[in-house]
Amino acid sequence: VVSTQSPVSSGINAEYGGINDHGYCCVKVIDELNVIKLSYVNHHPCVLPPIIKDSDVPIVIANLEEDGSWDLTLRELFPFLDNQKPVRLLADLSLLDINLVKKCIQSLIYFNLAFIVSPIRYSNTYYVTSAIQTIMQDIDLQEECIQYVKMDDRNPCPTWEVIFSLYETFQSGKKLKQVFLYEKPFLRNINDRRLVEFGLLRGILKRLHKYPIAQGPSGEENFPPEILEYQRNGVLDGQHSYDDICVKLGCKLDKVENDLDFCKDITIIQKLGV
Helix, strand or coil: CCCCCCHHHHHHHHHHHHHHHHCEEEEECCCCCCEEEEECCCCCCCCCCCCCCCCCEEEECCCCCCCCCCCHHHHHHHHHCCCCCCHHHHHHHHCCCHHHHHHHHHHHHHCCCEEEECCCCCCCEEEECCCHHHHHCCHHHHHHHHHHHECCCCCCCCCHHHHHHHHHCCCCCEEHHHHHHHHCHHHHCECHHHHHHHHHHCCCEEEEEEEEEECCCCCHHHCCHHHHHHHHCCCCECCCCHHHHHHHHCCCHHHHHHHHCCCCCEEEEEEEEC
């Protein structure tokens, strides 16, 4: 039987049927290279996608398997998503425009496939929050945490009591390095990095960020030579964290800390965040 429907009419019918039956459709418009892809999702509580910064690190929380139906950006980006690289580096390695990378990550977050954190370093300082009380009453969340932070399936799973005691060590603010050296979570089959990731995801932990602000006259002659580069790049406005500065200027955190922490012309504002 030869269809008498026009390509437009048959395309609309296919879209209507696909959306109603499966929540998505993929309709050829002309040939294999020209398709329309539509999907329907329930209303998500995050109406507006989060603003993605160059220094943000996307953490994938779903088991993504490469799929031919993905858009080109995600296909090119996927091999570099290792939960450690910041957005700027992901764009450079994948040879993609950074704005496309940010939009792709926003989509992953919207569909609850990823979230973003600042770079996780052993020199970072973290604080435990009152949200720890919520997980104390939630057995399912405790089990989710155990499965997320364990290092090796071949060894016994860590107990929630051990994990809770590790989170408690951040009560007065601790560097991750201190927890790693003194508590030795790896001996208890706990991945310290994933311990922090889960804590940030669930609001159990907050990281202490530093934001430098230049004081006094703004003329270049008023700053020592090692500070001029920061001033010229506009990062001493209290809106750029040390992470942002490292990514924007392409320098190491140690250098930024050595240059700015003890400069009398710089005031450091500290804020808690992810």
